[in-house]
Amino acid sequence: MKVTADTLLVELSDGRTITAPLAWFPRLQHGTAKERSHWRFIGRGEGIHWPDLDEDISVEGLVLGNPLDKNTDIGAINNQPQLEKIRELVQSGVDEGAGKIPGRCCWRIAKPFEFLCNPAMPVYVAMLRGINVSGQNIIKMERLRESLAALGFSDVKTYIQSGNAVFKAAKTSNSSLEKKIAGKISADFGLAVPVTVRTPEELDTILKTNPLLKLPGLDETKLHVAFLSDAAPKTADEILGPLATKSERFAICGREIYLYCPDGYGETKLSSSGIEKKLSVPATTRNWKTVNTLFAMAQA
Numbered sequence: 001m002k003v004t005a006d007t008l009l010v011e012l013s014d015g016r017t018i019t020a021p022l023a024w025f026p027r028l029q030h031g032t033a034k035e036r037s038h039w040r041f042i043g044r045g046e047g048i049h050w051p052d053l054d055e056d057i058s059v060e061g062l063v064l065g066n067p068l069d070k071n072t073d074i075g076a077i078n079n080q081p082q083l084e085k086i087r088e089l090v091q092s093g094v095d096e097g098a099g100k101i102p103g104r105c106c107w108r109i110a111k112p113f114e115f116l117c118n119p120a121m122p123v124y125v126a127m128l129r130g131i132n133v134s135g136q137n138i139i140k141m142e143r144l145r146e147s148l149a150a151l152g153f154s155d156v157k158t159y160i161q162s163g164n165a166v167f168k169a170a171k172t173s174n175s176s177l178e179k180k181i182a183g184k185i186s187a188d189f190g191l192a193v194p195v196t197v198r199t200p201e202e203l204d205t206i207l208k209t210n211p212l213l214k215l216p217g218l219d220e221t222k223l224h225v226a227f228l229s230d231a232a233p234k235t236a237d238e239i240l241g242p243l244a245t246k247s248e249r250f251a252i253c254g255r256e257i258y259l260y261c262p263d264g265y266g267e268t269k270l271s272s273s274g275i276e277k278k279l280s281v282p283a284t285t286r287n288w289k290t291v292n293t294l295f296a297m298a299q300a
Contacts, residue, residue, distance in 0.1 A: 001048060003028060003036040010048070010059060018059075026121075026152050026170035027055040030180060035172075054171070121154065121168040123298045125203060126181055127227060128163030129194040129272065129284040137191050139163065147188045151180060157297055163193075164290065166297045174198065178229070194282045196227045200298035207295060211251045212258045223288035224265055226257040226272060228281050239278050243269040259285070 002009045008028065010018045022029045028036055028050065035052040042049045048057045126148075131137040141158040144165065148156045153167040169177065174197040181195045198206075206225060212218070232252045233239070240257075244250055249260040250270055257275065261268045265287070268274075275283045286294075 001039065008057075012059075013045075023152060025055065025057065027053045027172070029152060030170050030172045030176060031055075032173070032176050032179075035176075122171050123166065123168055123200050124174070124177055125198050125200065125294050125298055126165045126167070126177065127196045127198075127284050127286060127294075128165075128185070129196070129282065131163040131191070131193055132161045137193065139185070139189055139191070139193075143188070144185075147184050148181065151184055159290070159293055159297060162286075162290075164286070164294055166294060194229070194284065196229060196282075196284050198227065200295060203291065203295040203298065206253075206256055207292065209253060210258050211253075212249055212260045215249060215260060218260070219262065220288050222260055222262050222264070224259040224261065224285050225288070225291050226259060226270075226275055226283045226285045228255045228257065228275075228279075228283050230281050231255050232257065232279060232281065236279055240270065240275065243274055243278065245269075257283070 001011070003022070006022050008020045008022055008025065012018065031050070031053045035050065038052050039048055039050045041047070042056070046059055048059065049055070128139070128144075131139045141161060144163065145156045145158055148165055148167055151169075153169045156165060156167040158165050177197045178195045181197070182193060185191055185193045185195070210223070210225075212223060231254050236252050236257075240250060240252075245263065245268070247262045248268060248270065251258040257270075259265075259268070259270055261270070265271070265285070272283045272285045275281070275285075
């Protein structure tokens with residue numbers, strides 16, 4: 001068994017080699033090379049399991065050219081008897097020898113069709129660094145949405161021109177999505193654009209734990225959040241301290257730096273580039289309103 005950048009290849013015991021486009025299996029498509037390489041046969045060779053991606057694929061389904069796997073969207077199955085049979089299997093909690101659904105291949109299932117009980121893909125928020133600034137790195141949001149949709153993402157929405165996208169994708173790591181989106185932007189637009197991804201749960205925590213919200217006389221329009229690609233070093237406070245003016249405040253919490261710039265973000269030395277230069281960690285900054293809006297979009 002071998003997984004390439006765009007193809008799944010399975011060699012059968014009778015000498016045949018079955019190939020299938022990786023686009024059939026979003027979890028594999030969006031997984032890292034390391035995650036894809038960690039696999040094993042299950043059910044006496046009837047299926048293949050990727051524990052890091054929680055993916056199971058039927059070998060028989062590959063042979064038939066129409067596999068039913070954990071990524072099958074039951075909404076796309078228009079045959080009513082098939083849908084009724086699927087729902088019957090889900091409710092009965094079948095976990096072994098489920099039989100066959102007419103027109104589809106179904107095999108031994110380690111978990112009781114849990115992927116059909118909750119077929120919705122998780123939501124992610126992506127923030128691009130330094131696009132559409134002063135006439136540089138121009139990317140129209142319509143084209144960005146098209147590029148993300150081409151990666152297999154669904155319900156893609158963008159917010160303002162600074163490069164913010166909310167979308168659904170097969171469950172994977174933030175870093176995997178960041179690399180995939182950055183690679184797509186490079187291929188489609190010829191630009192090297194750093195990408196930062198957060199989940200709605202992470203944004204919720206960021207919004208709820210901002211220590212600067214307790215500042216007296218706070219003007220929330222002067223609040224910002226710098227999103228780092230990695231956790232800030234332990235000495236970050238000492239390193240960034242000299243950059244802040246007397247009226248500015250900042251607080252470092254893991255991979256985020258909260259900023260309060262009463263004289264305006266355009267005047268601060270605690271900009272994304274300033275932080276990157278001092279900490280050697282890629283950063284992209286969004287104002288407080290944008291962070292709240294992206295969280296609301298992710299919840300919609």
